[in-house]
Each structure stands twice: as structure tokens, then as C-alpha cells.
Amino acid sequence: MAIPSALITLLIGIALTLAGLWVGHNVRLLPIDASANAPVYDALFEVLFTIGTILFLGIVGLLVYSLVRFRRRSGDSGDGLAIEGNLPLEIVWTAIPAVVVLFVGIYSYDIYERMGGMASFHDHGAHDHAAMAAMVQEASVASAASTDPDGQERIWGGIGQSASGAAVLPVEVTAMQFAFIFHYPDSGITAGELHVPLGQSVQLRMEAKDVIHAFWVPQFRLKQDVIPGQPTLLTFTPTRAGTYPIVCAELCGPYHGGMRSSVVVHEPDGFDAWLQSNRPAQVAQAPAAPFS
Amino acid sequence: MTVANPAELEQGLQPQGWLKYFSFSLDHKVIGIQYLVCGFLFYFIGGALAGVIRTELASPLSDFVSRDTYNEVLTLHGTIMIFLWIVPVVNGAFGNYLIPFYVGARDMAFPRLNAVAFWLIPPAGILLISSYFLAGAASQSGWTAYPPLSLTTPAAGQIVWILSVLLLGGSSIFGGINFIATVLKLRRPGLKMMQLPMFCWAMLGTSILVVLSTPVLAGTLILLSFDIIAHTGFFNPALGGNVVVYQHLFWFYSHPAVYIMVLPAFGLVSEILPVHARKPLFGYTTMVYSIMAIVVLGLIVWAHHMFTSGTPPWMRLFFTIATSFIAVPTGIKFFNWLATLWGGKIALNSAVLFSCAFIFNFVFGGITGVALAQVPFDIHVHDTYFVVAHFHYIVYGGSVFVIFASLYHWYPKFTGRLLNEDLGRAHFLLTFIGFNLCFAPQHWLGLNGMPRRVAEYDPAFTTWNQVSSVGALLMAISTLPLVINVVLTALAGPVAGDNPWRALTPEWLTTSPPPVENWAGEAPLVTEPYGYGEHPGAMDLSGLSGRDLWSTGKS
Incomplete structure (x- = not known):
């Protein structure tokens, strides 16, 4: 009748893995994806969620089983077994987390690279991505100094990727207490909302006027602190038309919670229409009272 | 000042003069209780502030307190819970009470420094809280006090905040020095390091972190105060300063601070579980090495708090990997x-239930922690409610649950009376359900777009915020059975006897409560603090003693 414990362990392991895979694949915790970054991020999330579920269920299952199976029966005042350690067992449960962590680390490095994290160390405000890739080396050397040797302004790179070869839409973002202001240098438009065309890379050049803010679009899975004294670039490509919230994610004062705006992703002709209707370089629809 | 009074050695279960708890006592047990009670008072204040936060967030509008007040409340909540509740209680209270017993000493190495360290805390705490009433405004820049925000919010409150954190940091450093000296130098002759109870190792590791990192915080805050008072420009970009430097210096202390809060908790759990499971602590040697590995790794992971702050890519990568690897020694302990x-x-009493809930919560918080260590993951959820949920699973689900477990475990030693089990289990159930109801939904809120430290939010998040607030209400209610239990038991609880748990560690080998110098006679030499367990019949008993840590696991 006795089933070998090795077999039971194997079956439990398989069941846990299947449960983890199912949960990771079917439980949706993230908002919809609207940038080229987002599906890459979501793939990482699914892997982490799957591994996390397997570990959590396994450990909690073991804990609850132990508490039930080995609970002290009334009237029993004896001791358990005097087992003080087991070296092979210790090696196994050192090795398993080490391997898992190493795998997750390498995988997330890959994701980070695909999101443009490692190549985003822009310099000199250059907009040409091919040239920038070549400059990464130089920039990382220059990073030791706070300004470049030639005295030019240092631009910090945030995470972000762009569709290679496509024209990049530059937008200047100013973050201040308690609003974001978007300026389109090509057309001279200044607005309180960010309008971008679907499928085109957008490069934000962000500056903060007063305190630290953070630019976050949850649907783009992108966030970048906007730090006074550190102009920062952030690049993304919207992939889904719609209106999404822009949220300030760094405590910036009393109205921090009200420092919200929207990013509107237009179909290309819709974006042209928006440009046309706003082109007469009207002064900013100044978001003087951005909180309500 | 209380000195060794021969009459007190005879008192045993007699009520003790309560005034000595308000005195500059040099007795490590009195100081431990002072830390514990003082910590609980601040816990209730910090908890009330959390109640204000959760009430405000029950609706998406900023309609309960003013926006300035809200930022003051969240700043005070964080500062009080870290510097006046968890750090003093897991280090000061249990460290002071237990470490001299565990090393076989009659007091700490520096009893006067010990008393000074405690008596810095009440004035610092009162100073901090009074800034809300006296200085016109308390600090509003969060417990992290990032410049330039901390330079532009009302200066008086920020300066008072810096002063009180400096005092508390000083207290912490004094305590750390004392623990290191006591563990290394005051061991009873014949007691080897590898025979010490695990809590000693935890406190040794914690104290190393305290002594190495707290001075960095002190220096940073002094520079910040210069920026505020003297208009220097260390962290002010308008004057050529750099705000990211502040973040590096701040997190060089404040990440190790997490381990300062959880390593002693790890040690306490390692004391509680073997007693109630009637088994030796499994893998003593690896437990010791994993504590030391956590200490080393804990010092080189600080920049994972700054993944969105414009740090260079190589730095993000390094800190991702260093942070992920902390999971390995931590996993070994679990x-x-x-x-x-x-x-x-296993006796399923309140102490064990809280300890096991700690394992449950901390494993959950650890898994989200490994996820947060991955830069691409962190970019999305940094500074959101996901992070709030994560660190509450670590410091509340971890450290605070262990504080409760320890209270049920050592209360009979403190007072000679056993806490009521029914009230204890009610306390456990309310805390466990309330805690998870409060913080689990916050993971979803953070993933879907709710940033932290906001008084108002997108109405789409209302439902889960209200669930979270209900959880917070349950947590508030859960303190009632605890307080009733502690007070009623102190007055008329069942007498515990010297060693109700049949434990082997040295604090139980004396009366409850213990006499002033811990043992009436010579200090016992305990070389096998975890020598529980029935040896299987025919085995060679000498092969299973505490010094031979690696049995083959046959049984």
C-alpha cells in the first residue's frame, strides 16, 4: 500500500508547477498594455508571478502541513526527534534559490536590454540613435564627472526603447508643483496634456523646476524620476490608441496626489488634426489649477 | 538609580516597585521593559496615524484632513514606526532583556551607556510629535526627507525631525556598541561563540550594521540641516548641489535599517520555534553563516531604492543581482x-501561531522583494502602493508579528504570569486577517496605477482602498484583546512558574521574574541551548550532542 515518498514529492512538485503556470498565465493583475515596452514587461511579470506562486504555495503548504501533522496531541509532553541538521538538505535548499535567483537575474537583464535600459545612456542631447549607441562607451566614461569635459550640458538617460529608423517625435516636458507641461519644439505647441501619434517613437526630454517629480504612465509600464538639475530622456512607442493617465509618483508636496494628467494616443491622422487645431502657437493651456 | 538589592533577590513573584521603570535604572531587564512599554506606546500613536491615512483613503477625494496635514501624518507614521517602535523594540527591548542571559552575564557590558541609550528615546519621540503642535508644522517630506522637497517645506518641522532622528540614531549606535561588546567580551567562561543561542548572532549582525551605517545617516542629516539653516548647497541643485547624492547616503543607512528591523526578529523566531516544537534548531551553523551573509549583502544593495533616479545602467544591474542574492541566505533561514x-x-499556542504567520507573511514579502529587485519590474511599480504593500509585509508581517510572538513567549518571564490563550488567539486571528486584508489589495492598486503618499486617487481604485481600510480597522480592533490580555494577566493571571515552556535557554533557568543580577547563584553554563528531542533508541547519544551539528538525518 505504501507509496514511496519520492513519488509523492515528485507528484506534489508537478502539481505545484502546473498550478504556478496556470496562475501566472491566467490571473491578470496588470492594466492594459499600450506601449512597445509593455508586452516585454508583462512577459517578465508572468515569469516572476509563476515562480513566486510555486514557491509561495510550496512553502505555505509545507508550513500548514507541518502544523497539522506534527501538532502536539493533548496529554503528550514528549519531545520531537533530535535532528539537528542535514548537510545534503542544506546544500539543496541553498542551491535551488541560488539557481532560481540567477535565472531570474539573467532573464530580467535580457528584458532590461530589450526595453532599452542598457543602451539608453544618451549624451549631448543627440537624437540619432545609431550615433548614440556608439556613444555609450564615451558616456559611461564621462559619467564620472558631473559635466562633460567640453562643458556641454549633461543629459541623463532613462529607460526606454524606440522603433529603430522611425522618426522620433521630440517633446519637452517640464515638471513643476503641481503639473506637467508639454512643449512640442517642432510645432511650437505647449499643452497640459501629452498628445502622441500611434506607433511613432516619442522622446521626452524632461526637466523639473522645483522638487523631484516622477513621470509614470502605468499602461506604458514606464516611470522616470524628473530630478532638478538632471535633464533626463525617456523614449517610448505607443501601440494602442486611447487616453491613459500620467501620474506623478514621487512625493512633491501637498498636492502630489492631484498632480495627474493624461496622455492621448491618437491614430496618425487624428494626431495631425490635433497639431493643426493647436498650431497657432497658443500660450499654454496653463494647468494653473490642475487639482480638483 | 536601582542597584543590586539583596532583598530583591528573594522576591520571586512579588510585585516589584513600579517606580524603577521610570528611573535611570542600570538593570538590563528594567531597561528592556522600558524599551518595550515605551515602544508599544509609540506603536499606538503610529497606529492612530495609520488610521488617519486609511480613513483619508477610504474615499478618492482629499476630504478628511488637509493636504499638508496628510503629508505630516504619513511622515510621522513612517518615522515613529521605524525609529520609535520596531528598531527600539526588536533591538532595545528584547536585545537588552535577553542578551545578558544568553551570554551568561549579570548585565550588559556598559550599563550606564545602556540607560542613556534608552533615555534618549522618550525625549526624541516627544520632540518629534510635538513638532506637529509647537513648531507650526511637522515635517512633510516623508520619512525619506528627499531634498529639494525637504528644503522647501516648512523649515522648523524639518529641523525638529532631523534632531529627533539624530537622537534616535545616537541611541541606536550606543545600543549597537553595547551589544557587540556584550556578546564578544562578556560571555561566561567556557561558553563558545558557536554555542550561543541564535538571537546572540542575530544581535551581533544587527549591531554591526547599526554601527557601520547609522553614522552615515547622521552625517547626511547634518548636511541636510546645514542646507536648511545655513543655506549651504550640498543637496540643493539651485546652488550646485546634487539630490541623488542624498539618496545614496540616505539609503546606505536606510536599506540596512530593514535588516536592523528583521534580523533580530529572525533571531527571536529561532528561539521560539525549537521550544514549542520540542526539537533542536535545525542547521545551527548555516543559520549563523546566513546571518553574516545577510549583513554583508545588506550593505551593498542600497541603490535598488533608486532605480528610477537616473543611476547608470551598470549600477542598476549590480544592485539587481546583489539584491536578488539576499534571497539565498534568507531562504536558508526559512x-x-x-x-x-x-x-x-508543536504546541499551537499564540507564540507559535504568530511565528508561523511571520513565516507566511515574510515569504510573501520576500517573493515580491525579489521581483522588486529586478530593474524592469521595479521601473513600473517603484513609489507605488505595490512597494507600500511589500515593505509592510516585511516590517509588519515580519518584525511586528515576531514582536507579538515574543510577547506571548517571554511575558511569563517578564512578569511570572501566563497570558490568556483564548485572548491571544483572538488577537492572532484579528491581526492576521486584518493585516492581509489591509495590505494584500495594495499590490493590485500599485500595479494598476496608484502611487504612494497620495491623499487623493483615481476613483477606479475606490473599492480596493475601502477593503484595505476595513483591514486597517480590524488591525486597530486587534489591539484590544492584546491590551486587555496584558493588563488583566498582570493583575490576576495564572502563575507561570519559572519555566512554563520547559525551555533550555539560560533565561528560563532562574526565577520569573528574574532577580536583579539574573541568577541567585552562579550563571549556568548552557552549551546546548537547543538540546530538545528524543533520541531514537539505539543510537549513540554522544553523536547527537549540540557540538556535532551534522547528523545524517536518519531517523
């Missing part, structure tokens, strides 16, 4: 606790 429970005869 597997060892599970192996300690396995095959035991």
Missing part, C-alpha cells in the same frame, strides 16, 4: 525553520 517544525510536537 527552510531551516520549516525543518525545525518538521517531525516536532
Whole structure:
């Protein structure tokens, strides 16, 4: 009748893995994806969620089983077994987390690279991505100094990727207490909302006027602190038309919670229409009272 | 000042003069209780502030307190819970009470420094809280006090905040020095390091972190105060300063601070579980090495708090990997606790329930922690409610649950009376359900777009915020059975006897409560603090003693 414990362990392991895979694949915790970054991020999330579920269920299952199976029966005042350690067992449960962590680390490095994290160390405000890739080396050397040797302004790179070869839409973002202001240098438009065309890379050049803010679009899975004294670039490509919230994610004062705006992703002709209707370089629809 | 009074040695279960708890006592046990009670008072204040936050967030509008007040409340909540509740209680209270027993000493190495360290805390705490009423405004820049925000918010409150954190940091450093000296130098002759109870190792590791990192915080805050008072420009970009430097310096202390809060908790759990499972602590040697590995790794992971702050890519990568690897020694500790429970005869009392809930919560918080260590993951959820949920699972689900477990475990030693089990289990159930109801939904809120430290939010998040607030209400209610239990038991609880748990560690080998110098006679030499367990019949008993840590696991 006795089933070998090795077999039971194997079956439990398989069941846990299947449960983890199912949960990771079917439980949706993230908002919809609207940038080229987002599906890459979501793939990482699914892997982490799957591994996390397997570990959590396994450990909690073991804990609850132990508490039930080995609970002290009334009237029993004896001791358990005097087992003080087991070296092979210790090696196994050192090795398993080490391997898992190493795998997750390498995988997330890959994701980070695909999101443009490692190549985003822009310099000199250059907009040409091919040239920038070549400059990464130089920039990382220059990073030791706070300004470049030639005295030019240092631009910090945030995470972000762009569709290679496509024209990049530059937008200047100013973050201040308690609003974001978007300026389109090509057309001279200044607005309180960010309008971008679907499928085109957008490069934000962000500056903060007063305190630290953070630019976050949850649907783009992108966030970048906007730090006074550190102009920062952030690049993304919207992939889904719609209106999404822009949220300030760094405590910036009393109205921090009200420092919200929207990013509107237009179909290309819709974006042209928006440009046309706003082109007469009207002064900013100044978001003087951005909180309500 | 209380000195050794021969009459007190005879008192045993007699009520003690309560005035000595308000005195500059040099007795490590009195100081431990002072830390504990003082910590609980601040816990209730910090908890009330959390109540204000959760009430405000029950609706998406900023309609309960003013926006300035809200930022003051969240700043005070964080500062009080870290510097006046968890750090003083897991280090000061249990460290002071237990460490001299565990090393076989009659007091700490520097009793006067010990008393000074405690008496810095009440004035610092009162100073901090009074800034809300006296200075016109308390600090509003969060417990992190990032410049330039901390330079532009009302200066008086920020300066008072810096002063009180400096005092508390000083207290912490004094305590750390004292613990290191006591563990290394005051051991009873014949007691080797590898025979010490695990809590000693935890406190040794914690104190190393305190002594190495707290001075960095002190220096940073002094520079910040210069920026505020003297208009220097260390962290002010308008004057050529750099705000990211502040973040590096701040997190060089404040990440190790997490381990300062959880390592002693790890040590306490390692004391509680073997006693109630009636088994030796599994894998003593690896437990010691994993504590030391956490200490080393804990010092080189600080920049994972700054993944969105414009740090260079190589730095993000390095800190991702260093942070992820902390999971390995931490995992070893958890597997060892599970192996300690396995095959035991576990008493399911309040101390064990809180300890096991700690394992549950901390494993959850650890898994989200490994996820947060990955830069691409962190970019999305940094500074959101996901992070709030994560660190509450670590410091509340971890450290605070262990504080409760320890209270149920050592209360009979403190007072000579056993806490009521029914009230204890009610306290456990309310805390466990309330805690998870409060913080689990916040993971979803953060993933879907709710930033932290906001008084108002997108109405789409209302439902889960209200669930979270209900959880917070349950947590508030859960303190009632605890307080009733502690007070009623102190007045008329069942007498515990000297050693109700049949434990082997030295604090139980004396009366409850213990006499002033801990033992009436010579200090006992305990070389096998975890020598529980029935040896299987025919085995060679000498092969299973505490010094031979690696049995082959046959049984």
C-alpha cells in the first residue's frame, strides 16, 4: 500500500508547477498594455508571478502541513526527534534559490536590454540613435564627472526603447508643483496634456523646476524620476490608441496626489488634426489649477 | 538609580516597585521593559496615524484632513514606526532583556551607556510629535526627507525631525556598541561563540550594521540641516548641489535599517520555534553563516531604492543581482525553520501561531522583494502602493508579528504570569486577517496605477482602498484583546512558574521574574541551548550532542 515518498514529492512538485503556470498565465493583475515596452514587461511579470506562486504555495503548504501533522496531541509532553541538521538538505535548499535567483537575474537583464535600459545612456542631447549607441562607451566614461569635459550640458538617460529608423517625435516636458507641461519644439505647441501619434517613437526630454517629480504612465509600464538639475530622456512607442493617465509618483508636496494628467494616443491622422487645431502657437493651456 | 538589592533577590513573584521603570535604572531587564512599554506606546500613536491615512483613503477625494496635514501624518507614521517602535523594540527591548542571559552575564557590558541609550528615546519621540503642535508644522517630506522637497517645506518641522532622528540614531549606535561588546567580551567562561543561542548572532549582525551605517545617516542629516539653516548647497541643485547624492547616503543607512528591523526578529523566531516544537534548531551553523551573509549583502544593495533616479545602467544591474542574492541566505533561514517544525510536537499556542504567520507573511514579502529587485519590474511599480504593500509585509508581517510572538513567549518571564490563550488567539486571528486584508489589495492598486503618499486617487481604485481600510480597522480592533490580555494577566493571571515552556535557554533557568543580577547563584553554563528531542533508541547519544551539528538525518 505504501507509496514511496519520492513519488509523492515528485507528484506534489508537478502539481505545484502546473498550478504556478496556470496562475501566472491566467490571473491578470496588470492594466492594459499600450506601449512597445509593455508586452516585454508583462512577459517578465508572468515569469516572476509563476515562480513566486510555486514557491509561495510550496512553502505555505509545507508550513500548514507541518502544523497539522506534527501538532502536539493533548496529554503528550514528549519531545520531537533530535535532528539537528542535514548537510545534503542544506546544500539543496541553498542551491535551488541560488539557481532560481540567477535565472531570474539573467532573464530580467535580457528584458532590461530589450526595453532599452542598457543602451539608453544618451549624451549631448543627440537624437540619432545609431550615433548614440556608439556613444555609450564615451558616456559611461564621462559619467564620472558631473559635466562633460567640453562643458556641454549633461543629459541623463532613462529607460526606454524606440522603433529603430522611425522618426522620433521630440517633446519637452517640464515638471513643476503641481503639473506637467508639454512643449512640442517642432510645432511650437505647449499643452497640459501629452498628445502622441500611434506607433511613432516619442522622446521626452524632461526637466523639473522645483522638487523631484516622477513621470509614470502605468499602461506604458514606464516611470522616470524628473530630478532638478538632471535633464533626463525617456523614449517610448505607443501601440494602442486611447487616453491613459500620467501620474506623478514621487512625493512633491501637498498636492502630489492631484498632480495627474493624461496622455492621448491618437491614430496618425487624428494626431495631425490635433497639431493643426493647436498650431497657432497658443500660450499654454496653463494647468494653473490642475487639482480638483 | 536601582542597584543590586539583596532583598530583591528573594522576591520571586512579588510585585516589584513600579517606580524603577521610570528611573535611570542600570538593570538590563528594567531597561528592556522600558524599551518595550515605551515602544508599544509609540506603536499606538503610529497606529492612530495609520488610521488617519486609511480613513483619508477610504474615499478618492482629499476630504478628511488637509493636504499638508496628510503629508505630516504619513511622515510621522513612517518615522515613529521605524525609529520609535520596531528598531527600539526588536533591538532595545528584547536585545537588552535577553542578551545578558544568553551570554551568561549579570548585565550588559556598559550599563550606564545602556540607560542613556534608552533615555534618549522618550525625549526624541516627544520632540518629534510635538513638532506637529509647537513648531507650526511637522515635517512633510516623508520619512525619506528627499531634498529639494525637504528644503522647501516648512523649515522648523524639518529641523525638529532631523534632531529627533539624530537622537534616535545616537541611541541606536550606543545600543549597537553595547551589544557587540556584550556578546564578544562578556560571555561566561567556557561558553563558545558557536554555542550561543541564535538571537546572540542575530544581535551581533544587527549591531554591526547599526554601527557601520547609522553614522552615515547622521552625517547626511547634518548636511541636510546645514542646507536648511545655513543655506549651504550640498543637496540643493539651485546652488550646485546634487539630490541623488542624498539618496545614496540616505539609503546606505536606510536599506540596512530593514535588516536592523528583521534580523533580530529572525533571531527571536529561532528561539521560539525549537521550544514549542520540542526539537533542536535545525542547521545551527548555516543559520549563523546566513546571518553574516545577510549583513554583508545588506550593505551593498542600497541603490535598488533608486532605480528610477537616473543611476547608470551598470549600477542598476549590480544592485539587481546583489539584491536578488539576499534571497539565498534568507531562504536558508526559512527552510531551516520549516525543518525545525518538521517531525516536532508543536504546541499551537499564540507564540507559535504568530511565528508561523511571520513565516507566511515574510515569504510573501520576500517573493515580491525579489521581483522588486529586478530593474524592469521595479521601473513600473517603484513609489507605488505595490512597494507600500511589500515593505509592510516585511516590517509588519515580519518584525511586528515576531514582536507579538515574543510577547506571548517571554511575558511569563517578564512578569511570572501566563497570558490568556483564548485572548491571544483572538488577537492572532484579528491581526492576521486584518493585516492581509489591509495590505494584500495594495499590490493590485500599485500595479494598476496608484502611487504612494497620495491623499487623493483615481476613483477606479475606490473599492480596493475601502477593503484595505476595513483591514486597517480590524488591525486597530486587534489591539484590544492584546491590551486587555496584558493588563488583566498582570493583575490576576495564572502563575507561570519559572519555566512554563520547559525551555533550555539560560533565561528560563532562574526565577520569573528574574532577580536583579539574573541568577541567585552562579550563571549556568548552557552549551546546548537547543538540546530538545528524543533520541531514537539505539543510537549513540554522544553523536547527537549540540557540538556535532551534522547528523545524517536518519531517523
